[in-house]
Amino acid sequence: MAEQRYPMTAEGKQKLEQELEDLKLKKRPEIIERIKIARSFGDLSENSEYSSAKDEQSVVESRISEIKTMLQYADVVDVSQVDANEVAVGKTVTFQEADEDPETYQIVGAAESDPLHGKISNESPIAQSLLGQKVGAEVEIMTPGGSFMVTITAVNN
Structure with missing residues (x-):
């Protein structure tokens, strides 16, 4: 099965690369730290801070995966052609x-x-x-x- 292609401008690709870097180097570590802190509060079944951090982690990891796929199958347009x-x-x-x-x-x-x-x-x-x-x-x-x-x-x- 052929993979979906993602047409984008060079500027759009650069913005996605910056977003990916931000998610991996800033957002992900922040969430991991929040999970660590929330775990220290004890019982995870009633720990809203833990649940919230895990939910946010899921959203961030999904976005990272989505961006990686878009960048892997990006078709950067060359308007000069x-x-x-x-x-x-x-x-x-x-x-x-x-x-x-x-x-x-x-x-x-x-x-x-x-x-x-x-x-x-x-x-x-x-x-x-x-x-x-x-x-x-x-x-x-x-x-x-x-x-x-x-x-x-x-x-x-």
């Missing part, structure tokens, strides 16, 4: 719906998506509709809330 006017992962696209203000988003891998900061996942309905299109193209974007037409006005690296 794509036509300058073509929408691709790693590029910033500006589009406009008739009589509306233009919207600008960077299309990134799902792991680094942050819509509130203008970064949308390549798996989102908007990105899926825009990927491969070029400046000037009129594109129908299908979303769960309905469809709408936009014109791509700019694509930048």
Whole structure:
């Protein structure tokens, strides 16, 4: 079975590497120390500090595993290999719906998506509709809330 690939920008990969380092070198040791301290309180069956620390340890270990997998199967995009006017992962696209203000988003891998900061996942309905299109193209974007037409006005690296 082929492994899932994780498209991401070089910046997104670097952020994941930093998060992994922080989790392994700071967060994990802090939790281990909390578990040690909580164990010293005695009966573990009614020890809320111990339960809380173990729960947090589980979350941190899951995130470490998830990040390791994403980094192992990362596909770092090279926007220089794509036509300058073509929408691709790693590029910033500006589009406009008739009589509306233009919207600008960077299309990134799902792991680094942050819509509130203008970064949308390549798996989102908007990105899926825009990927491969070029400046000037009129594109129908299908979303769960309905469809709408936009014109791509700019694509930048």
